[in-house]
Amino acid sequence: MTTHLSTVNFCHFQKTGKAVLQVVREGLQQLDQYINEDFVRACEIIYHCRGKVIVMGIGKSGHIGKKIASTFASTGTPSFFIHPTEANHGDLGMVCSNDIVIAISNSGESLEILTLIPILKRRQILLICMTSRPNSRMAYAAEVHICVKVPQEACSLGLVPTSSSTATLVMGDALAIALLKAKKFTKEDFALSHPGGALGRKLLMRVDSIMRIGDSLPCLPPDASLHQALLKMTSKKIGAIVICHKNNIIQGIFTDGDLRRLLDVGTNINMHNIHISTVMTPVGIRISPDTLVVDAINIMKSKNITCIMIAQNNKLTGLVHIHDILRTNTI
Structure with a gap:
C-alpha cells in the first residue's frame, strides 16, 4: 500500500515515539514487584551452578535470550544460547548434567520448549x-518461575512484543548484575573476557609489551659528556637518556626538561667537558615491567613527565615514552 507524503502527519511520529517510551516505562515500574523470593532463588541456583547456564527462547524471546546469555558470559557466569528448534534436533546434547536451563517465553506455552522439558526433567x-x-x-x-508480566505492549495493536521483550531483557540484566556483585567480579575479570576491546587493552596491557629495549634504548655511562648525551638523545628521538653503570645499573636520567632548566640558569656550559652525571636527575622514576600501561600513564601524568624507566632490581630493562602509550589506544 502506497502512502502519499502529503497525507502523513509527521508530528504523529514524535507523539507516538513518546507514547511508546511511556508505556515501556510503566511496564518496567511494574517489574519491580517480581524482584522477589523467586528472583533470589534463581540467583542462588545460578550462583551454585557447576556447569553452564543454557538460555533458550524462540522468536523475539530468542533474540532477548541471546543477549542475556552474552551478558552472563561476559560478567563471570559461563553461558551460551541454544535455539529450541535446534535443541529438538540434536543440540540438546550440548546440555550437560551440571548445567541449568533458563527458558524464555512470553506466553509460557512455546511448544518448541515444552517438548524439551520432559527430557530436561529426566536428566535432572x-x-x-x-x-x-x-x-x-x-x-x-x-x-523457579520469574514473572515478567507488563500491563500492555507498546504496540498500538497490542500484538508486537515491545514492553514485554524489554521487561525480559531488563530482568536478565538484573540477574546478571546481581550475580556479578555476589561473585565479586572485577574490572580485571571483565577485561579477561574482552581482550580485543579498548577496556581489555586498558586493563590487561603491561608496559613490558610496549617498552623500548635493546638498541632503541638511549643509554650512556656516567662519564659521558653532555655533548654525547645530546647527540644520543637526538638520534633516539625520545627526549631522554638513561645514565647507567656497567650491567645496566641505573644511576639517573637526563631529559630535554633537564636541558631547558640547565640552560635557563644562564651560566656558560662547555658541553664537551661536563659529565652527564653532574647534571642528570639522580635515581629517577622507574616502574616494574609488569606494571599495567594504564598505571604507567597515571604515574607519568602525576609526575608531569613524558617518559619513564622500566627497571628490575635497579637494572634498566626498558623505557616507555608517552608516544608509545598513545599508539596502544589505551587512553
Whole structure:
C-alpha cells in the first residue's frame, strides 16, 4: 500500500515515539514487584551452578535470550544460547548434567520448549522459566518461575512484543548484575573476557609489551659528556637518556626538561667537558615491567613527565615514552 507524503502527519511520529517510551516505562515500574523470593532463588541456583547456564527462547524471546546469555558470559557466569528448534534436533546434547536451563517465553506455552522439558526433567537438569503467565505450563514445570508480566505492549495493536521483550531483557540484566556483585567480579575479570576491546587493552596491557629495549634504548655511562648525551638523545628521538653503570645499573636520567632548566640558569656550559652525571636527575622514576600501561600513564601524568624507566632490581630493562602509550589506544 502506497502512502502519499502529503497525507502523513509527521508530528504523529514524535507523539507516538513518546507514547511508546511511556508505556515501556510503566511496564518496567511494574517489574519491580517480581524482584522477589523467586528472583533470589534463581540467583542462588545460578550462583551454585557447576556447569553452564543454557538460555533458550524462540522468536523475539530468542533474540532477548541471546543477549542475556552474552551478558552472563561476559560478567563471570559461563553461558551460551541454544535455539529450541535446534535443541529438538540434536543440540540438546550440548546440555550437560551440571548445567541449568533458563527458558524464555512470553506466553509460557512455546511448544518448541515444552517438548524439551520432559527430557530436561529426566536428566535432572534444573529449569528456570521467565514468562508473563504464572499459570502457564512452562511456569508450572520450572523449579523457579520469574514473572515478567507488563500491563500492555507498546504496540498500538497490542500484538508486537515491545514492553514485554524489554521487561525480559531488563530482568536478565538484573540477574546478571546481581550475580556479578555476589561473585565479586572485577574490572580485571571483565577485561579477561574482552581482550580485543579498548577496556581489555586498558586493563590487561603491561608496559613490558610496549617498552623500548635493546638498541632503541638511549643509554650512556656516567662519564659521558653532555655533548654525547645530546647527540644520543637526538638520534633516539625520545627526549631522554638513561645514565647507567656497567650491567645496566641505573644511576639517573637526563631529559630535554633537564636541558631547558640547565640552560635557563644562564651560566656558560662547555658541553664537551661536563659529565652527564653532574647534571642528570639522580635515581629517577622507574616502574616494574609488569606494571599495567594504564598505571604507567597515571604515574607519568602525576609526575608531569613524558617518559619513564622500566627497571628490575635497579637494572634498566626498558623505557616507555608517552608516544608509545598513545599508539596502544589505551587512553
